[in-house]
Amino acid sequence: MARRPTEEGAVIEIDRVPDTPIPKLLVTHGRGGTGKSTCVRILAERAQAAGRSVVIADADRTNATLASFFSDVVRPDHPDDKTVTDWLDALVNQQAELMATVLLDMGGGDQVFKRFAQSIELVTLLDQVGIMPVALHCIGPDIDDLSYLRDIEESLAFCPTQTILVLNEGLIKDGRLGEAAFTEVRADPVYLAALKRGAVELVLPRLACMQEIVTRRLSFAAAEKTLTLTNKHRVSIWRRDVDKAIAPISHWLP
Amino acid sequence: MAKKIIPVEDLVAAANARRSPLYVWMLENHAIFRVVVTEAIRPNWAALAQRFAAESLNDADGKAPTAETVRQTWWRVRKTLDARQKSAARRGQAQKVAPPPPPPAVQAMGGDPESKEAPGDVTAVPRRPLILKPARALAPDENPQDDGSKLPKPFHRR
Numbered sequence: 527m528a529r530r531p532t533e534e535g536a537v538i539e540i541d542r543v544p545d546t547p548i549p550k551l552l553v554t555h556g557r558g559g560t561g562k563s564t565c566v567r568i569l570a571e572r573a574q575a576a577g578r579s580v581v582i583a584d585a586d587r588t589n590a591t592l593a594s595f596f597s598d599v600v601r602p603d604h605p606d607d608k609t610v611t612d613w614l615d616a617l618v619n620q621q622a623e624l625m626a627t628v629l630l631d632m633g634g635g636d637q638v639f640k641r642f643a644q645s646i647e648l649v650t651l652l653d654q655v656g657i658m659p660v661a662l663h664c665i666g667p668d669i670d671d672l673s674y675l676r677d678i679e680e681s682l683a684f685c686p687t688q689t690i691l692v693l694n695e696g697l698i699k700d701g702r703l704g705e706a707a708f709t710e711v712r713a714d715p716v717y718l719a720a721l722k723r724g725a726v727e728l729v730l731p732r733l734a735c736m737q738e739i740v741t742r743r744l745s746f747a748a749a750e751k752t753l754t755l756t757n758k759h760r761v762s763i764w765r766r767d768v769d770k771a772i773a774p775i776s777h778w779l780p
Numbered sequence: 781m782a783k784k785i786i787p788v789e790d791l792v793a794a795a796n797a798r799r800s801p802l803y804v805w806m807l808e809n810h811a812i813f814r815v816v817v818t819e820a821i822r823p824n825w826a827a828l829a830q831r832f833a834a835e836s837l838n839d840a841d842g843k844a845p846t847a848e849t850v851r852q853t854w855w856r857v858r859k860t861l862d863a864r865q866k867s868a869a870r871r872g873q874a875q876k877v878a879p880p881p882p883p884p885a886v887q888a889m890g891g892d893p894e895s896k897e898a899p900g901d902v903t904a905v906p907r908r909p910l911i912l913k914p915a916r917a918l919a920p921d922e923n924p925q926d927d928g929s930k931l932p933k934p935f936h937r938r
Contacts, residue, residue, distance in 0.1 A: 558835040571917055579914030588805050591835055597922075598913040603809065605808045616910040626912055741842035745917040752920060 549619070549625045549657050550780055553643075553684060556664035558634025558636070561694040561730060565662055567595055568768060571746055573627070573780040581626050582778045585610055588634035594743045608641060610638045621780045622655045625681055627780045635662050635674055640641040644683040652686075659686035660778050666697030667707040675717045688778045689725035691717065695732040720776065764765050800840040802832055802850070806857040817854065824849045 552569065554562035566582065573580045584592040587605040602613035617639055621628050633640045642648070654660040661684050665671045676689070678684055698707040712727075721727065733739075733756040739749045750761045772779060799807075806813055817823050825847035833844035845853070 568911075570915060574915075581912045582915040587808060590800055591801065595914040596917055598915050600910060600912060613910065619910075620910055620912050626913060628912070642879060657833075742917070742920075745915070745918060748920050 527718075537668055543673070549621070549627045550660050551621060551628050551630060551652055551657055552662055552780065553630045553639065554662045554664060555639075556680060556682075557636065557671055557674060558664050559697075560634070560664035560671055561696060562586070562634075562662075562664045563589070563592055563631055563695075564694075564736070565692060566629045567575050567662060567732070568772075569780055570596060571760060572760065572769075573771075575747065576691055577628070578655060578780060579620070581628045583628055583630045583638070585613070585636065586631050587636070590635050591740075592631060592659055595745060607638050611642050612709075614639065614642045618651070618713075621657065627658070629654065629780060640678060640681060640683040644681060646676040648684060649671065649686045658688060658778070659684070660688040662690045662692060663688055664692045664694055665711060665717075666694050667702075667711060669710050671697075672711060672714055675720060679716060679720055687721070687724045688775075689720060689723075689744075690727050690775060690778065691720060691727045692730050695729045696730065696736060698732065726778075728771055728775065731764055731767045732773070795870055798840065800838060800845075800853070801835045802845050802853050803857060805837050806854055809859065810857055810861055813854070823851075849850075 538581070548560055554565055556562050564585075565584065570580050570582055582596050582599045584599050584601050586592075587610070593599040593601070600617070602610045617628065617630070620626075630639075649659045661678070663675045663678075665675065692712065693708050694726065735753060736747070738753065738757070739746065739761070746761060746765055750758055750765065752758075753761065829845045829847045829850045831836075833849060837845070839845045839853075840851050
C-alpha cells in the first residue's frame with residue numbers, strides 16, 4: 527500500500543490521480559537481487575496492457591535479463607564506465623527528443639548513474655524539458671539494503687519528489703510477516719528522511735512461483751495462463767495485489 | 781529485392797540466447813574477474829558460486845551455480861577470450877596493410893577520441909547509434925527459454 531507521511535510524521539493514504547501523458551524517466555536503484563528488474567517488468571507490462579508504450583533500457587552490468595522478456599531492450603555496447611556514461615547521455619538526449627517514457631534498470635549498487643545524474647543535475651534537467659523523473663529504490667529486509675538509498679539521498683544525485691521505496695516481501699526468508707521483517711528498515715533515519723521529503727512506500731507482495739516464472743522467462747500475463755492451476759491462481763492474486771499497491775502512485779508510473 | 785534490415789540488438793540477443801547469465805557476466809567482467817582469480821592463492825570456487833548465486837547469476841538451466849560450474853564457466857570464458865585475441869591479432873596484421881575507415885556507427889556517435897577502446901582490447905565493440913523503440917513483452921513462443929511445459933526443465937548437462 528502506498529503511503530505518505532504528513533508534516534507531523536503520521537501516514538496518510540494518497541488519493542489516486544488519473545494517468546497523464548507526461549513522459550517519465552523511471553530509474554531503479556538498489557543492491558543486486560532486490561527486485562529491480564522485476565519492478566521494471568511489472569511496470570512495463572502494466573503500461574503495455576493499458577496501451578502505453580515504454581522504452582526499456584537495461585544497464586545492469588551483472589545481470590541483464592530484461593531482453594529475455596521484452597523486445598527492443600536497449601543496452602550499452604560495453605559495460606565499462608565510460609561507455610555506460612556516454613550511453614546514459616545519449617539515452618537522455620534521445621528521450622528528450624522523442625518525449626518517450628523510459629524505464630532504466632541500473633545494476634546493483636551501480637555508481638555510474640549516480641555520478642552521471644549528479645554531474646548534470648539530472649532531476650532539474652528533466653523537469654525543465656517536461657519529463658517526470660522517478661526514482662524507484664528496491665529494498666529487502668536486510669538493513670544493508672538501505673546503503674544505496676543512503677548514498678543517493680546523501681549525495682542528492684537523483685532525489686526527485688517522485689521517489690518510490692519498494693519493500694520487497696519476496697526477499698523475506700525467515701517466514702516473518704512483512705510488517706515485522708521491515709521494522710528495522712522502516713525505523714532507519716535514512717528511510718524516514720526519504721519519506722519525510724515526499725517519498726512513498728510501496729510493499730511488493732511475495733509471489734511463491736516467481737522463480738519458475740523467471741526461469742521460464744514468462745511475462746506475468748503469460749504466467750497467469752500457462753502455469754499449473756494453483757500457480758495461475760497465485761499469479762492472479764499477486765497481480766491484483768500489486769495493482770492495488772501501485773494504484774495510489776499510478777500518475778508517477780508509465 | 782529489398783534489403784532486409786535486422787536490428788543489431790536482435791542479433792546480439794539471439795547470439796547470447798544459449799549463454800547463461802554467469803557466462804555473460806564473466807565475459808563482460810573478465811578483466812576484473814581474472815585479477816580476482818589470479819590474486820587468490822587458491823580460488824574458493826564454492827564461495828564464488830555462493831556470491832554469484834546471491835546475484836542471480838545462474839547457470840544455463842537457471843539454477844544457482846555450483847563451484848564446479850563456476851570453475852568450468854570461467855575456463856570456457858578464457859577459451860573464448862583467447863580465440864578472440866588470436867582473431868583480433870590476425871585482423872591487426874591485415875589492417876597494417878590497408879586500414880579500413882571507421883564504421884559509420886562510430887562516426888555517428890561523434891568520434892570522441894577518449895572513448896575509443898585501446899587497440900588489442902579483445903572486448904572492443906564499435907559504438908552504435910542509440911535507437912529507442914517501445915519495448916514489447918515477448919510471447920512464450922517467441923522465447924527460446926520457455927519449452928512450453930508446465931514444470932521447470934529437468935536437470936540436464938549440455
